[in-house]
Each structure stands twice: as C-alpha cells, then as structure tokens.
Amino acid sequence: xxxxxxxxxxxxxxxxxxxxxxxxxxxxxxxxxxxxxxxxxxxxxxxxxxxxxxxxxxxxxxxxxxxxxxxxxxxxxxxxxxxxxxxxxxxxxxxxxxxxxxxxxxxxxxxxxxxxxxxxxxxxxxxxxxxxxxxxxxxxxxxxxxxxxxxxxxxxxxxxxxxxxxxxxxxxxxxxxxxxxxxxxxxxxxxxxxxxxxxxxxxxxxxxxxxxxxxxxxxxxxxxxxxxxxxxxxxxxxxxxxxxxxxxx
Amino acid sequence: xxxxxxxxxxxxxxxxxxxxxxxxxxxxxxxxxxxxxxxxxxxxxxxxxxxxxxxxxxxxxxxxxxxxxxxxxxxxxxxxxxxxxxxxxxxxxxxxxxxxxxxxxxxxxxxxxxxxxxxxxxxxxxxxxxxxxxxxxxxxxxxxxxxxxxxxxxxxxxxxxxxxxxxxxxxxxxxxxxxxxxxxxxxxxxxxxxxxxxxxxxxxxxxxxxxxxxxxxxxxxxxxxxxxxx
Numbered sequence: 001x002x003x004x005x006x007x008x009x010x011x012x013x014x015x016x017x018x019x020x021x022x023x024x025x026x027x028x029x030x031x032x033x034x035x036x037x038x039x040x041x042x043x044x045x046x047x048x049x050x051x052x053x054x055x056x057x058x059x060x061x062x063x064x065x066x067x068x069x070x071x072x073x074x075x076x077x078x079x080x081x082x083x084x085x086x087x088x089x090x091x092x093x094x095x096x097x098x099x100x101x102x103x104x105x106x107x108x109x110x111x112x113x114x115x116x117x118x119x120x121x122x123x124x125x126x127x128x129x130x131x132x133x134x135x136x137x138x139x140x141x142x143x144x145x146x147x148x149x150x151x152x153x154x155x156x157x158x159x160x161x162x163x164x165x166x167x168x169x170x171x172x173x174x175x176x177x178x179x180x181x182x183x184x185x186x187x188x189x190x191x192x193x194x195x196x197x198x199x200x201x202x203x204x205x206x207x208x209x210x211x212x213x214x215x216x217x218x219x220x221x222x223x224x225x226x227x228x229x230x231x232x233x234x235x236x237x238x239x240x241x242x243x244x245x246x247x248x249x
Numbered sequence: 250x251x252x253x254x255x256x257x258x259x260x261x262x263x264x265x266x267x268x269x270x271x272x273x274x275x276x277x278x279x280x281x282x283x284x285x286x287x288x289x290x291x292x293x294x295x296x297x298x299x300x301x302x303x304x305x306x307x308x309x310x311x312x313x314x315x316x317x318x319x320x321x322x323x324x325x326x327x328x329x330x331x332x333x334x335x336x337x338x339x340x341x342x343x344x345x346x347x348x349x350x351x352x353x354x355x356x357x358x359x360x361x362x363x364x365x366x367x368x369x370x371x372x373x374x375x376x377x378x379x380x381x382x383x384x385x386x387x388x389x390x391x392x393x394x395x396x397x398x399x400x401x402x403x404x405x406x407x408x409x410x411x412x413x414x415x416x417x418x419x420x421x422x423x424x425x426x427x428x429x430x431x432x433x434x435x436x437x438x439x440x441x442x443x444x445x446x447x448x449x450x451x452x453x454x455x456x457x458x459x460x461x462x463x464x465x466x467x468x469x470x471x472x473x474x475x476x477x478x479x
Binding site (some may be wrong): 203204205206208209210211214215217218219220221222224225234 | 268269272273276279280283302306371374426427429431432433434435436437439440443453454455456457458460461462
C-alpha cells in the first residue's frame with residue numbers, strides 16, 4: 001500500500017485537533033514549568049590574563065613562540081585550577097561557602113577564549129552574590145598560589161565579579177522562550193508521529209478501496225453520516241458528543 | 250423511544266430530497282443493475298456486528314423502492330432485537346414469529362404503513378428459538394408466497410457474527426447486502442462475516458458503506474456517485 005503525499009496530509013488533517021491539543025498542552029506545560037518550577041541560577045565570571053613575559057622581563061621580545069607558550073600554559077592552568085591544590089585552599093579560607101574542595105571543583109568552569117591569553121572562570125549558583133564571591137575567591141587564591149606551584153608570577157586578574165552589581169543579575173537558566181519553542185517542536189513531531197501510528201494501527205474499513213481490497217466485493221452504496229437524524233437516539237447522542245469534541249478541542 | 254425520533258430513521262420518507270435519500274436511491278439503482286440475468290426480488294441486509302445500520306438501511310431502501318412504484322414488503326427477521334415496529338410505528342403483536350409458529354395467517358401479519366406501497370411484517374413476539382424458526386420450511390414457503398404477492402421482498406436480519414440467523418436467511422434470498430459502519434468495524438470481522446455468508450453459498454450483492462464521513466465540498470458527490478459505480 002503506497003502512501004502519497006496527499007494521504008500524508010489527509011492523515012494529519014484528520015487528526016489536526018488531536019495534534020493541536022497535544023502541542024498546546026506540551027508547550028504550555030513547558031512554559032509553566034520553566035516559569036514557575038525551575039529555580040533561577042545566576043552566574044558570575046572573572047577574567048584572568050596569563051602573560052609569561054611579565055616576569056621574564058624580556059620586554060619587547062614578544063614573539064610567536066612566547067604567545068604559543070602562553071597558550072599552552074593556559075591549558076595547564078585550566079587543569080590546575082580544578083585540582084585540590086587550589087580548591088583546598090579556597091575551601092579553607094572561606095568556610096562560609098560551606099563547600100568542600102570537590103564541590104568547588106564541580107562548580108567552577110574554566111574556559112579560554114580561542115587563541116588568546118585570557119581565561120574565564122564561571123561559577124553558577126542559586127544566589128548571584130554567592131556565585132560572585134566564590135568565583136572571586138577562586139581567582140584570588142589561584143593568583144596567590146600559582147607562584148608557589150610554577151615559581152612564576154604571570155597571572156593578572158583582569159576583572160573580578162561584581163558582588164553588588166548595578167543591574168539586577170539575569171538568571172542564566174530561565175530560558176522560558178527557548179523551552180517553549182523546544183517543547184513546541186518536539187511535541188509537534190511526537191503528535192504527528194502519533195497520528196501516523198494511529199492511522200497505521202486503525203484496521204477498520206473506511207472507504208470503497210478498503211472494501212475492494214479486503215473483501216473483494218463491490219460497494220453498492222455510500223450512506224453519509226448526518227448530524228444525525230437517521231441514527232437511533234443513543235447513537236445520535238454519541239455522534240453529537242464526538243462532533244462537539246472535535247470542534248471544541 | 251418516541252415516535253417522532255423514530256420517524257427520523259426514515260430519512261428517505263421524511264426528507265426525500267436530501268442527499269442521503271439520494272444515496273439510498275443510488276443504492277437501489279445499483280442493486281437493480283448489479284445482476285443482469287437473475288431477477289433480484291428477495292434482498293436481505295446483514296452486518297458483522299450490531300449497530301452498523303442494517304435496519305436503517307433496509308427501511309430506507311424499502312421506502313425508495315416503494316417510491317419507485319414497486320409493491321414492497323419488509324420483514325423484520327431479527328427476532329432477537331426487533332426494531333421495525335418502532336421505525337414504522339406499527340404494532341408488534343402479530344408478526345413473523347406468529348406466522349412461523351402458525352398462530353396467524355400471512356395476511357393477518359402484513360401491516361400497511363404510512364408509506365404508500367410499503368407493507369411490513371414485524372418480528373412478532375420474541376420466540377425462544379429464532380434460528381430454528383427462520384430455518385423452517387414454513388419460512389421458505391412464506392418467502393415464496395410473498396414473492397407472488399409483492400415486487401420486492403426485503404428482509405432485515407441479525408448480525409452474522411453474533412448469531413447464525415443471517416446465514417440461514419441468506420440461503421433463501423436472491424441477494425444479501427453487507428452493511429458496514431465505515432471507520433468502526435474491524436477488517437477481520439467483516440472478512441469473517443463475508444466468509445460465513447459465502448460458506449452457505451449466499452449471493453452477496455455488495456457492501457453498503459454506512460456512516461461515511463462527509464467531507465467539506467463533497468455535497469454533490471452522492472448525486473454523482475450513482476453513475477460512478479458499475
């Protein structure tokens with residue numbers, strides 16, 4: 001049995017109310033969920049610049065090799081930050097965070113912008129203030145500790161996170177719009193899939209073609225469904241109910 | 250059930266100009282032309298499962314035959330769930346079961362209806378053994394008798410998958426119509442119903458698709474349809 005494009009459209013149109021209902025419900029659920037249920041998470045960042053030449057004092061000798069070496073160094077630093085060597089100190093210095101070194105390691109994200117000597121530390125927390133304090137503490141401790149590890153003093157903090165920002169911080173995860181759009185697309189695909197599945201599983205006889213295919217009998221008459229005088233009372237009621245449902249959904 | 254609502258079963262009588270009445274007329278035409286050599290005089294309707302519209306179909310078919318100036322007799326052989334007396338608003342005190350059990354003569358059981366040219370034999374009091382009754386010689390004799398008295402004999406039967414009555418009656422008919430509630434009845438059930446009828450060598454004239462969903466803009470399809478088949 002080959003399905004043509006028109007059949008596909010027909011199947012979708014036949015269950016358009018079901019599809020619309022599913023999509024609406026899913027989108028609304030996603031919207032309400034992300035609006036009310038998800039706690040806002042705030043994020044604070046600091047930027048650190050790594051520059052070996054600062055301590056080497058070779059001044060104008062800023063060649064490509066130096067830069068490359070710095071980039072390699074950043075990769076190393078990224079890993080160092082996420083070790084207990086730094087985090088233990090942070091945890092010890094700031095008992096008010098109430099976090100172990102392990103927790104801190106999990107919380108901090110270190111990024112380096114491609115091919116620059118700038119490193120970004122990101123911490124997310126339910127409270128913006130705490131996120132800012134933690135990320136600042138980590139940055140400061142890192143700057144303090146790096147000479148003892150590498151014996152070089154080449155880390156400069158570009159900016160610390162603002163603990164009391166002028167603007168109200170915007171939560172990073174409350175992407176209501178994005179969630180709704182995602183839910184819309186996913187539920188639309190799912191609903192269309194369900195429609196096709198229902199059509200595939202529907203083994204009732206509906207058309208003259210079905211009659212010919214399965215029964216090999218001619219169809220002598222088509223009696224249309226009405227709204228619905230020729231049916232019995234009960235059936236008519238049922239039919240009306242179905243009709244109302246179809247229209248109102 | 251009130252009389253007013255039951256009258257609505259007979260759309261071809263109440264609203265003869267509606268597209269649905271036209272569909273019944275098209276059905277009549279198709280039956281008339283479905284068999285060239287055999288004279289189709291005794292027709293029955295059956296279906297796989299209950300509630301697919303057998304009685305509605307045959308009642309309306311009876312009306313459109315009567316409107317074509319044929320003398321029509323309609324027999325309700327569904328002695329398990331009779332409805333004909335409701336549809337035509339006649340008494341069910343005497344009917345098929347009374348004739349078959351020799352409690353009355355044929356003439357007494359034949360009742361005229363509001364529809365000109367259309368008479369009915371209702372099911373009569375519900376007997377304990379409907380299958381045996383319709384299988385009896387007297388049933389055959391009754392049909393033979395009615396063949397002489399009327400132009401068209403229409404018989405309503407119970408669903409095939411439920412009881413054997415329809416199979417029995419089909420052997421005494423010139424043709425059977427299989428009524429299908431489109432979009433409701435399962436493929437397998439209809440195939441089984443068809444097998445049961447062909448097993449007893451019944452002649453299945455064809456299928457009546459009932460409750461076909463009417464699509465927008467299809468209004469004239471049913472007028473057009475009568476010329477489309479065959």
